[in-house]
Amino acid sequence: MASKPETEHPKQAFGWAARDTSGVLSPFKFSRRETGEKDVAFKVLFCGICHSDLHMAKNEWGSTTYPVVPGHEVAGEVTEVGSKVKNIKVGDRVGVGCMVGSCHSCQSCGEDLENYCSKMIQTYSSKNVDGTITYGGYSDTMVVDEHFIVRIPDALSLDAAAPLLCAGITVYSPMKHFGFDKPGLHIGVVGLGGLGHMAVKFAKAFGVKVTVVSTSPNKKKEAIERLGADSFVVSREQDQMKAVMGTFDGIIDTVSALHPLMPLLGLLKNNGKLVMVGAPEKPLEFPVFSLIVGRKTIGGSMIGGMKETQEMIDFAAKHGVKPDIEVVPVDYVNTAMERLVKADVKYRFVIDIGNTMKASS
């Protein structure tokens, strides 16, 4: 087990942590390891707030080790690099997403799919190789193996880049993998939150036609006028759903609440694919017939590998794809979490760590 967080490593660090299942975050002193020969140390400037942070802070998945410093949408500036670091230098703008380690020897690692490595180390509340617990980006500094560092192009501001490291890659990877990036296709995006709004933006950048499928009629204007979706369907309106039956080549389903799959599968053409990236905790009801009669596919996907994450960031910079964000000071984080529960954000909170996190207390 971990020794005292404050002294287990040589470098002092400061962040905000949740201590118990209340999930309430408060200032927290801990420590980071010395910059190893393959490590990159950086000053954290911005960190996005992901739904996972909320689940983990409250231990809703039963996998949390307290105290937990959340944050896996981290952007900052390099302060030190180890002797064997090849592609990163002091002063570089960098990012870290959901993972900070993997085995580097399994099949998944060999195929640049570290995200599916069974020994993958998550950015926070996960166990490091040395047995200590990882702490995430709600903190002033990070020390991370170069392999898990992404370079952020100058064209992207660091605050907007941060949410790309989880929300962005979560939708980009399946859209590439399942072939939803071919101009002329018609893609449905189910749910218009942090993930959904990124899916719409990437889809438009790929040149595909996008229809947003949502339970909230009041998001229509927003989806079409602000995000550029081509059309909008209210999933509870049978007539609207019927009108687009059998017209989608693919669907990105970002909804993590329990929801029926049957109506969504009906929107697909034959050979169409529905990909789930939101993860409902309970099993979904799955009508097998609706797959069989149209050779349809249901797939899943979780973030992306490091190579693909760099590719996504470069693509986003080149095509001006960036999340809509609300930048907040760190002492607003508990309020932000409460608003997140109510889906009251367009579309991602980003904590201004650089300017608001002070190791005063």
Add this chain to the structure above:
Amino acid sequence: MAKTTPNHTQTVSGWAAHDSSGKITPYTFKRRENGGTDVTIKILYCGICHTDVHHAKDDWGITMYPVVPGHEITGVITKVGSDVEGFKDGDKVGVGCLAASCLDCEYCKTDQENYCEKLQFVYNGIFWDGSITYGGYSQMLVVDYRYVVHIPESLPMDAAAPLLCAGITVFSPLKDHGLVSTAGKRIGVVGLGGLGHMAVKFGKAFGHHVTVISTSPSKQAEAKERLGADDFIISTNPDQLQAAKRSLDFILDTVSADHALLPILELLKVNGTLFIVGAPDKPLQLPAFPLIFGKRSIKGGIIGGIKETQEMLDVCGKHNITCDIELIKADTINEAFQRLLKNDVRYRFVIDIANASPAT
């Protein structure tokens, strides 16, 4: 009652179910004249598919009685319409599940007639002329040549019959995943019945490592020794499931009873696909986590297109792949249905139509 049209003048002897008892009795009916694009086939053999039993008993509430089941048909051509291409008198041919499609939609034009919206089946379907289709439990069939395939010379006509449904149902998913042309993958087959045993045979013929996943320990020897499977996992044994986690590239699920998907999905490697061809009546429970945490997919499919069916038969001819069958007389169809419901057959009943005496 079936709507007959004036051109339905040919009297045929067959076997039909007349009500939801599903009892099969001799039945004489009419088929259409051989039209310009039709061929007439003297039926020699017809396999008994689970679907036949469901239709005979109206389990799905869609049966139009009397129903003449049978969609695994082999026979010899006796008449060819003037506009027919590629078939002649005396050809050994087969007919599967399809009797009609629109011939014009994007699926028909890309050899995926099986996914055409206007698809009509070889029995209990409505043909272009408005008549109800009658299947292969009969001595003669008139069918549009575009739904007919050639049976390779090297294949016995009786053991080839089930290839027309059971065979193509498992071949199409394998082809869909590049497993016909590329060897050396690790594939799983869930359920060892008519479909499953064909999947094992194809898998081995195409050079894959094949694992059978079954609830019945008693099938292990059979699966390995007779069918050539490499591994056998008892799906109720947690240790065996645990040991095989993330070990398979592709799994074909042939089980139509309600069953748990979670343990099966976890056998797949990252990027692996579970292809479902058995269709449970009720929805299954789908856990999202094993899909998301392993970028895995679940896919479903129904039979295959006609071109693909011909390709499958040619591959079977080349590799000498046939179905393991039990040949029965036409007057024992009801007993065969009973045994099929108890899975008491290795692995397909085929009706010897050629040697049946005409109904009186």
